[in-house]
Amino acid sequence: MDRAELAAFLRSRRERIEPADVGLPAGPRRRTPGLRREEVAQLAFISTEYYTRLEQARGPRPSREVLTALARALRLTDAERDHLHLLAGAPPGPPPGPSREVRRSILDLVHRLPQSAAFVTSATLEVLAWNELAAALMEDFSALPRRERNLARLAFLGPCPQGRRLYGVSDVEAFARHAARRLRTAVARYPDDPEVGALIRELLDGSAEFARLWASHDVDTAPTLRKTFQHPLVGPVTVNCDALDLTDRDQQVVIYTAVPGSPSEEALRLLSVIGTQRMDAPR
Structure with missing residues (x-):
């Protein structure tokens, strides 16, 4: 020491x-x-x-x-x-739990992308930060308690307003596989974190689909490069998907962009004006 x-x-x-x-x-x-x-x-x-x-x-x-x-x-x-x-003379063990602190520079980056929907997720797929367009395209995360900002919980346990699972996204089955595999990695990385363990137990108890995917023990997944959201106001919005790994925090910055000049770009532009004022609709 x-x-x-x-x-x-x-x-x-x-x-x-x-x-x-x-x-x-x-x-x-x-x-x-x-x-x-x-x-x-x-x-x-x-x-x-x-x-x-x-x-x-x-x-x-x-x-x-x-x-x-x-x-x-x-x-x-x-x-x-x-x-x-x-x-202190005590070799470090595994990190106690997933980091929820987003670097200031990353927060600034997310909010400086007004034509893109951008958000940051933790190792357990909790949405930690987002810009206004992400809230308009997906959900007003600021209106939700922390536990309901988890995309894995939303994908497997709902709710599904108007039959739209996970915001009506086209790759929901692929995302479910990705979520299970990412959580498998999180459990290995943070074996002693009580929140990680509680999330896994909740998903296993509440979703047969998650239990089936969890039993496969898969840890690798191919990225989704394009997906379509079925938005209740502006209709289908097709976006390119890019995820930037923040290895020091075990987080990801996810960025959705539309092809320039496409109807989806116009839809995103309209959503940037509408904002989250529609979010008082029943879920």
């Missing part, structure tokens, strides 16, 4: 986080940047005295549980999490 380096690393990560980043008020009299020591301790569910001793290079070797809690409290990347474990 390198106490001096561990102390310096913890201090540097603490000082880069603004209180608003973790839902805390800025408050008066902040003479140093970032969070206070007691705030990190609170977020990590450890005592302030113990955390202070770690930053002063006087603390005992922290347990894996404490290191995991500190990594979450300080919003460390996977590389930073591994570095924290190595400094």
Whole structure:
């Protein structure tokens, strides 16, 4: 255990986080940047005295549980999490769970694609971020609780308004296979994450189709390069599909674009005007 380096690393990560980043008020009299020591301790569910001793290079070797809690409290990347474990003399195990934090640069990219429907998914196909056109084409994700933003849950368990499964998309069976295979990979990567396990159990209990696909143990899938949405207002919208892997976060940026000059491009342009005002229709 390198106490001096561990102390310096913890201090540097603490000082880069603004209180608003973790839902805390800025408050008066902040003479140093970032969070206070007691705030990190609170977020990590450890005592302030113990955390202070770690930053002063006087603390005992922290347990894996404490290191995991500190990594979450300080919003460390996977590389930073591994570095924290190595400094503490505890080789890192598998990541505790899929990352839900989307990089600011990726958020900016998604919102700077006004003519494309773009969104970001986690390792378990939870929609983490989206632009206005994605919400108009698919669903107003901001109006949904977090658990209902999962595309795998939606594909296998519904609901299916007006008989339109998964937004009436043409490749729903192919997407179902992709979802099962991607979740198979997530289970192997995050074996101890309770949310991943709960999602798999829910899908196995609620969908015979998922149970059949899960039993195949397939982990490879061919990408879908084009699909058609049956939209209730503008009709069929055919889009090209591109997925960009964000390997450091185990996430994907999915981008739907229409062929220039096509009726689908006109439909997307109309949707950008309509927005999500139609989303009060029964589901």
